Amino acid sequence: MLRYTGSTAIDYSSSPNCENVGTDAADVIIRPEFNRNQLSPFSVHARPCSTRQNPLVRKLEQFSRLEQGDIQSLDKLVASPKAMRAGQLLVHESSVLDEVYLIVQGMGCRYKLLPGGERQILGYLIPGDLCDIHFITLTKPDHSVALVSDSQVVKIPTQKLNALLANNPRIERALSLAALHDIAILREWLLNVGQRNALQKLSHFFCEMMLRLSRVGQVADDGSFELPINQMALADTTGLTPVHINRTLQRLRSDGLIRLGQRRLYIIDTTRLAAIAGFDDSYLQINQCRR
Amino acid sequence: MLRYTGSTAIDYSSSPNCENVGTDAADVIIRPEFNRNQLSPFSVHARPCSTRQNPLVRKLEQFSRLEQGDIQSLDKLVASPKAMRAGQLLVHESSVLDEVYLIVQGMGCRYKLLPGGERQILGYLIPGDLCDIHFITLTKPDHSVALVSDSQVVKIPTQKLNALLANNPRIERALSLAALHDIAILREWLLNVGQRNALQKLSHFFCEMMLRLSRVGQVADDGSFELPINQMALADTTGLTPVHINRTLQRLRSDGLIRLGQRRLYIIDTTRLAAIAGFDDSYLQINQCRR
DNA sequence: CGGAAGATTGATAACTCTCAAAAATAGTGG
């Protein structure tokens, strides 16, 4: 928790592209480059980007323009989802990675365990998310994936997916962008866990989930959404303790910021929560592919 | 910091591929799946994977077999590196991403800043690392990259790189795998920052750096290596405070585990340090591409 | 040599954790 309070002059003029050799010490240059856009109450109340039923299409359309044919292929892929119960493992240490799971409805999470039993949740999978494109080229997973709620899931043989991608460059492109999106989230999580305090961590997580879920049409008109995550999981998400999560939640509640119960979260004051969290949605901004 | 201490029976038999519907509650299934291979003192004393001079070749060879032609192309790419000083920014918020940087010699880091000035370092770039393949498809970077030591750097126009990749599928494949490798490291960092204590965090970071650097021939015969990172940066890497880093370092030193000074780290007792860190190098394992 | 950056130290505060138990909720079977 270091704050840069120095008054050293900042050399904004020296573009990183220029060749001139800096003489300042590392941190003088590194730290003050922060230059944030105003914290904006993120626009979660926007309608989902698409009204399509197929969550995969809905997701990929954000990243790359899809043609009719692409959509048909994707629809075929997602034709018959299976129901799976909360707690089911989709990927674990010794999984044979010849299949990829697609969350159609419900929620999953990725996590790592420590020998002592400590768990760090690495991310949540929401409708439209593939579990896990990162695995496709790996022979052995380095983390596990499980469902956190009863879900509808499609199992896609890796072979089939690869064939699809080979024939549909737009889909392939969209999927790589989706992977980059995941990484951007991961980076923000590292910042969240490493540098923010309990109140900020929780608030930030809530803001992120609301924005992500709103994009796949999972946020109700009243602004509430399902968050099938217990306090233990919230703890493992933020690197805190369940007890401390509980107390932090109480504070958020009594401050009139959220309502949480029956696996549903209602953010009463989006703007204020985002301010507390220091939430800046630019890391979730989706940049349509240029090519 | 939760420990799974329950004695609930573990259903190892239920493969994630099976369709049967679990009845257990989420955490019963999720937690106990931990089944680590023994903590092995990682084999850092292995010679670098290749004796080539070109660090990019040296790196990519780990991921995919390269042919003579590929190597020649890469050699041409890295022909004339430029010297840049510590502290120089390679990428910042408003960078125009028409160029990619390759670290040939030296070290860089990626980081994010908070409005209050808190900094979280997201990863280190070592010789052979591209800064940053993740940016290629983005229009605006979500984090910054700077050099932490005087370095030799190659600036590659994105266009040129794309052309190269289009003509050299093996290189392209190797680069995607390299990106997956980066992500695996990022995941482990999240675990590190979220769940381990100060001593473990530092130890783990040291183990990781030693292993990564040994693979690019940056670890001397006596096992020492350059680590041009001051205590402030170590703090921002681990989510701790410089003061606490200082005290933790003293402990590592007085316990006879490391020697650190003049920007050089010498790990005296690799095995013991790895044990303290709970270091398991499997997340750094490189899986040669199957295709 | 002299100034600046980095490392170290001491004392104190505080956020977060630990432990343990009670209350509330959800889930299951009769």
Add this chain to the structure above:
DNA sequence: CCACTATTTTTGAGAGTTATCAATCTTCCG
């Protein structure tokens, strides 16, 4: 639909890492 159990949430008290603040010492570098 109720009883019963397991899970989850909530509380309290106290301890402990880790943070904060500020000063000193050391090292680096022009």
